[in-house]
Amino acid sequence: MSDKINWEYIKEFNDSIRTIWMPFGLPEIIDPSHSRFSNGVDIQPAWKIPPKIAISTTITGAMFSSRGNPNHPMTLEEISKSAREACEAGSPIVHIHVRDENGYNVLDPEKFHKVIDPLKRDFPDTVFDGCMCALDSAEWPHMESFLKEGLLEVTPINTVAVLYGDTLFAKPPYSMIEKTKICQDCGVKPQIAIYTDADVDNADRFLIKPGLLQKPYHWIILAAVPGCSPMQNPRQMVEGLMRTYNNIMDIDDTASVMVCAAGRASSYLATFAMLMGLHIRVGMEDTVWKWPHKDDKIVNNAEHFKLFKTMAGMLGREVMTPDEYRRMIGLPVRKK
Template structure:
């Protein structure tokens, strides 16, 4: 421990007459957070962030099964029930995958319609987007059938080449470009899904500079999964998200950006995104953890939505209604789609 010169301290206290230095030049106001007594310009104004917070719920995703989260909805009925539950509870929009009988991701027009048609009937204003990633023989044609059916308001395009867990996940440039053309042709909104900041560059080079996607565009940031932008601690989470968002803003200043509660970062990265004035996606697609510092599993998509609603209360940004979300994305009033037998 250092030796303190207490005689000097005592002398200094006496010299200052045991008082702090205080010169209140703005009296009678002591402290004003908005104005200065020396001029009439405001010194603080409200932050320029969107008033409403869009909260999407991603119902199941392509990967997690019951051995990872026993609560994961897998069958069409389970997916429909979960989507219906969050729609009734106030979700801005829902994001869908469908699974086959063994619980694996499938591009089945019939299974998509088994979920979407009843949702459309009960919630005509609800925007629904679906993930259409053709990875197996024949799935490209199935993807085209889903798009041509006109049942999706939006669909992501993944501008990535990365390992997701132990699987190599690559969207070759021609596949990216042609898929966006098909999404546009179907009258849906292409959502640019990025996993790292390099994916932002891919989107700019192949999709924006080509004119296939106009700005401001819709961006979906999927960090924190193994192989994506690393978020293994709070510092990484903050630095990674701010870097990716900055890269997007450099090429698309007015972008609509939605950040997923994903991987170990879970709801913490969603909370950070809401604080940054962005929008959030919660749900059981991208994580099975409630919090990054504990092992608690997500119990339901309703629970995940309620976490998003709590975040909205904390940051003072009310959750956008489905109608408000449609306006944010520039979606028209939902056209009627006949239900097929």
């Protein structure tokens, strides 16, 4: 028993009122929506959380490999199988990369068509997107060809200069600008890909303020991977995402924002994004881990999508259809 409390004085109140209770709002103790002291005032209005959520499923990406996660799709057959499973699971958006025989990301027209053409035939409503990152003048024509023929409906514009893991990844301003123009000329939606909060300023300076990028703006935040905005613990995750998100909202508070389940933050980052009313990207491109605090690896992209679909439902949000996603980001809906 604490000797710093004046117990003798407390005993003087033994016969006093133990609780002050004055229910002014009878017959209700608590009216969840209104007060007897005001008329027509909703004191606890519903939050402005979009009831629908866009979930994109990434199949393989360009960075991770089966050395980091033995379940990672590497061959064209593995990539095709995993993408088909994601489509069958109901993912409205499927994000495609292809690898060469050595496992490296390539802009190879034949390989892209081999993966995407059968999927578009069997899943005509699904939105297919992918990172058309041309590394040199030899790959740039391939990127232009993909965009002009409508192989993809959305592609990221990386407004970035980072040490991505052990790799320098930087997009010069002229590259960002030219790719954005080509995308918009071809009817492909540019998705502004953000790795650090400085990338938001890059997009604003080079694409938005000059009037090149057309509304509605569509952003994707990829933090928590080495070289990106660090998220070493839950506090950093919350503070980091909020800072980047607020930077975007200061540019345009009507923009749509997607957040990747990335790095160690993985599923927690995506869950926090869902709580904020944002949209998410899941799958094997951005992380190898299912959970931040465990070493369990993602086993299957379709299962990863279904996990987040279930979590969205538990939060009262429903996965968008492909056409609902198209409307949100300003693409035409598909003719049936």
